[in-house]
């Protein structure tokens with residue numbers, strides 16, 4: 031039982047981080063049709079900026095986190111301006127390659143700036159644990175789950191209760207028609223890239239305190255977030271969140287109860303199964319099948 | 322003038338789909354545009370709504386607007402419905418209408434996060450307006466359903482509601498009656514007919530001449546990309562070139 | 577400078593290390609090497625040493641000063657005592673990143689300096705990228721990596737290439753031996769990263785554990801970028817010792833997770849990276865380091881071989897930081913070369929290559945060096961943390 035609780039909470043916490051990253055994917059994909067492969071390196075950059083703000087600027091931890099989120103929102107906008115806007119009318123492949131290029135640039139900048147030696151970002155809760163049904167649960171994991179829940183709720187409101195959200199969804203639904211409704215496409219894509227950048231930083235500062243920070247920090251979360259997006263059908267917030275939680279849980283419980291040697295593989299097996307059986311994603315309807 | 326298009330020309334290779342059309346629609350005026358298939362009516366509308374590249378000049382609600390910029394033209398006050406309705410199928414009906422609301426304040430992120438109270442108040446007003454627009458076209462009870470579930474005729478009505486909630490200076494409607502049955506067409510005629518009195522000028526292209534006659538004070542006839550007649554319906558129908566170009570078949574059928 | 581001079585005099589007692597007939601005498605002599613008074617001979621040209629190692633502030637953001645400082649300290653000693661064959665040693669360091677396209681550029685620049693011997697590089701990637709060209713150029717190289725592919729029998733091995741770190745699989749075996757023989761472990765848990773480093777270390781440990789009659793009770797591997805080790809750590813619940821052949825980042829993560837799961841008092845033996853200065857930062861909480869042990873190449877901060885403490889203190893005084901084992905190894909490399917030159921009274925590449933090939937029992941700061949399969953060092957030290965610094969637990973002289 032303790033083992034199950036432990037693995038379950040870990041799975042949900044990991045899934046929550048994947049969800050935050052995947053929501054960034056979703057936002058940008060909805061507004062522009064593009065998959066932004068720089069997302070993972072934005073996670074890493076967010077963590078490093080928080081470390082810089084906390085150590086070099088000696089800001090209190092929450093201040094450092096806020097600096098990271100704000101800085102990454104700006105970086106998101108810059109990526110939109112330099113890696114997306116100039117080539118937005120080119121083939122989708124060109125644009126995706128361009129985001130990969132942005133990812134490499136970010137990575138190089140991080141290495142030049144902070145080196146590749148691992149470092150650490152403090153978490154507000156240190157290494158404290160709480161006992162839940164006999165299992166020792168790191169408080170940071172509970173924090174991750176809580177913050178993600180708030181963030182998902184806020185994004186849902188944003189998507190469904192504001193003009194901004196409706197415009198993003200209209201863009202995803204029919205780009206041309208949206209343009210004819212007077213939706214400012216360029217501004218929307220800037221805003222979504224910025225928002226996705228902020229989300230990446232949030233994922234970065236949430237996950238960094240649980241482990242050492244290296245230039246690879248965001249790589250794993252990005253891969254799993256991508257798988258989660260596919261699972262969720264790249265369509266709705268709910269789908270993406272369910273996909274991300276499924277991936278976190280499959281990874282932990284599969285590793286714990288099937289065979290630990292394949293823990294890293296289960297999520298992708300799940301993803302391939304879903305692609306084969308339900309190409310529109312777990313929660314997707316057929317209207318969304320056109321990805 | 323609410324809408325003034327001058328020297329509009331659209332060429333597809335050698336084909337002069339629209340070949341130098343001048344058209345002005347005054348405040349509160351309702352203009353019908355007719356012409357045989359392929360005479361360039363839709364292409365002209367595409368030109369003045371910015372979706373095809375065109376030469377010429379455009380003024381909406383007294384302001385110059387660049388051609389080829391659909392968003393800017395829409396924001397300047399020219400709304401359009403399409404020959405085949407273009408609704409956002411994944412969004413609910415009311416969201417489709419909300420999207421076009423004139424009130425663009427607090428639409429962005431800053432509004433969503435900083436001005437929450439103001440936003441909610443505005444958002445409530447917007448919902449009220451959107452619901453009223455849906456009510457006008459008889460879709461109030463479908464407000465929360467995805468637009469994709471509506472029938473063809475209802476989608477047209479939804480498009481109309483969406484065009485009207487933005488309080489446009491002029492509405493451009495392409496074949497609004499296509500695919501509608503007689504009751505729906507009658508309802509449509511009533512809705513369109515009301516617009517000039519509400520301060521919305523109208524440019525309507527339709528094959529159903531009785532509908533055009535019912536809503537329009539003035540008719541423009543297109544042939545081979547040019548305007549060949551312009552005047553009150555009763556008078557225009559009688560002109561020789563019109564009878565020959567367009568009504569000929571109809572006249573023959575009548576005769 | 578005064579202390580340096582004193583040190584060079586102190587270190588002077590011991591000499592050459594040629595044929596091994598006086599190896600026994602050497603071993604009892606002081607650590608810290610080289611000749612007392614410069615032997616009376618004349619080199620036609622001075623010995624030229626070129627390092628393919630970056631210094632901090634250059635192109636490689638991860639450069640640490642240890643290696644080049646170790647080299648410069650040794651060269652300064654020798655030159656102050658009169659140099660070699662009537663000439664001071666000449667030295668250049670060429671910026672050489674640990675990874676990337678510029679590695680081969682750096683080697684070309686280094687070869688243009690006309691070296692008699694190359695010192696470095698300090699990363700596996702770099703030495704693999706350089707091996708073929710070094711072999712072709714015919715310049716002896718002493719690299720500071722454990723890369724098995726450039727050992728004498730490795731696929732990229734060359735008679736010109738020597739390494740002065742003990743082999744990785746040997747160090748991994750030491751971890752297992754220490755666990756069983758010193759800690760009395762019977763049920764052993766293994767963690768390792770899915771890279772060549774982790775896998776070969778894990779295999780070596782498996783063999784050693786079996787030989788010693790203990791048992792692997794749990795084994796978990798993970799990717800180098802693992803973000804969570806909860807499952808792996810929970811599997812370690814009932815083991816006596818955890819052997820961890822991970823990256824610094826994953827070892828740090830394992831330390832944290834073990835503590836969170838209430839397993840902080842299970843001894844946790846990691847690889848050499850535990851001895852890196854940044855390891856304590858990764859773990860984030862000094863108290864968690866108490867249960868951590870590491871198998872490092874040597875621990876100059878706590879080594880009672882004669883002369884090592886004096887060297888350590890002189891280094892700290894001169895450069896202001898704790899020398900890593902890398903600093904000691906590169907310091908030693910210079911003295912090994914100097915001893916060869918003095919013995920042969922010649923400083924050409926082939927002479928140095930032959931000297932390295934027949935190296936036997938050279939007493940250095942970090943270790944006693946002998947060539948075997950083009951690997952010069954065969955000892956490791958098990959260390960643990962005490963108040964944030966490394967304390968030597970046991971030294972092993974038979975590491976692969």
Ligand SMILES: Nc1ncnc2c1ncn2[C@@H]1O[C@H](COP(=O)(O)OP(=O)(O)OP(=O)(O)O)[C@@H](O)[C@H]1O
Pocket residue numbers: 333336338356357358359360361362363364365
């Ligand atoms: N994108 C295009 N490329 C090439 N030719 C086009 C294009 N769009 C329209 N055309 C041509 O331009 C001419 C005018 O077409 P348009 O659709 O404007 O006519 P219309 O008057 O709206 O006809 P209908 O009454 O059938 O709707 C036709 O010959 C048509 O084939």
Ligand SMILES: [Mg+2]
Pocket residue numbers: 362363364404
């Ligand atoms: Mg048409």
